[in-house]
Amino acid sequence: MVTATATACGGTGTQTRADGTLSFTVAVVEPDLTTVPILAALDAVRREGHKVDVVELAEPELAVEGLAQGDYAISAEATGPALSAIEQGAPIKIIADAVGNQWALYGKPGITSCADLEGRPFGIFSQGAVATAIAKDWVGAECGAGERPRYLTIGGSDVRAQALASGEIDATPLEISDAVALESSGTSGLTKVVDFAETLPNLHPQTVYANSSFLSEHRPVAQAFVTALVREHARINADPQHLVDLVDTYLPEEDQEDVARVARRYSDAELFDAAALTRQNVQGTIDFFARAGVIGRGMTTRDAADLSFVREAA
Structure with a gap:
């Protein structure tokens, strides 16, 4: 121990x-x-x-x-x-x-791209967190000019997972352990919008x-x-x-x-x-x-x- x-x-x-x-x-x-x-x-x-x-x-x-x-x-x-x-x-x-890189972006039903997140609540841990940097890098590359989600700072990956499940936010980056916990809880309809291991292989x-x-x-x-x-x-x-x-x-x-x-x-x-x-x-x-x-x-x-x-x- x-x-x-x-x-x-x-x-x-x-x-x-x-x-x-x-x-x-x-x-x-x-x-x-x-x-x-x-x-x-x-x-x-x-x-x-x-x-x-x-x-x-x-x-x-x-x-x-x-x-x-x-x-x-x-x-x-x-x-x-x-x-x-x-x-x-x-x-x-x-x-x-x-x-x-174990981070992936998960969204509620209907969220399939960056365009779907314009003005929508997007959970982050903090402005300086690596998951935030990864997510904002993706938003900058994938969203159109002026299209941005509404970032909400609400805690660690496990807290954000629960916020996503309860509908408080529309999307958030999660670690594998918290994504698995969501799946195991029976939460339905949540989708993996992007796997950052694939988009940021280096x-x-x-x-x-x-x-x-x-x-x-x-x-x-x-x-x-x-x-x-x-x-x-x-x-x-x-x-x-x-x-x-x-x-x-x-x-x-x-x-x-x-x-x-x-x-x-x-x-x-x-x-x-x-x-x-x-x-x-x-x-x-x-x-x-x-x-x-x-x-x-x-x-x-x-x-x-x-x-x-x-x-x-x-």
């Missing part, structure tokens, strides 16, 4: 112990199904003798800040805040994929990133972690029950029946592939966030990522 022992930065950083093994801290953000393969990979590192503490944080910006300061060695969550920090000179590198909104000094000074340990994560993802794709088992181990409070349905969807879509990052799709991700106004233009894959770890693991 995850031990929630911190809500802000202030750790002691990575230390080398007397026997040559490391003691370091990894930050996770509100753990969910996408986090448990990372926790399993960290257990593989522990089995090599290293001491790994895991802290749970409320938002990715805190994890990125801790990485920049050297308090945390590794974290994994939203890519946007990491790119923003890298742009400002933070010593951070993206090293693997956490989960593929976007990787959730990645694994690390402190650059940790990567350079302790490469074998960083490599052991990435290799273990690649293997965990491969096991999930081969058998979604592995994800169910991981959730049972690390997040036992989750409903197992719901987890099994979501795990099958993740597996069918092959969204777990830590080694999926390439120069092309990292650059595509950078270009998306530049287009969304999260970062300026000009950043390259070399600036943002070290793909040598996934190449070696693969």
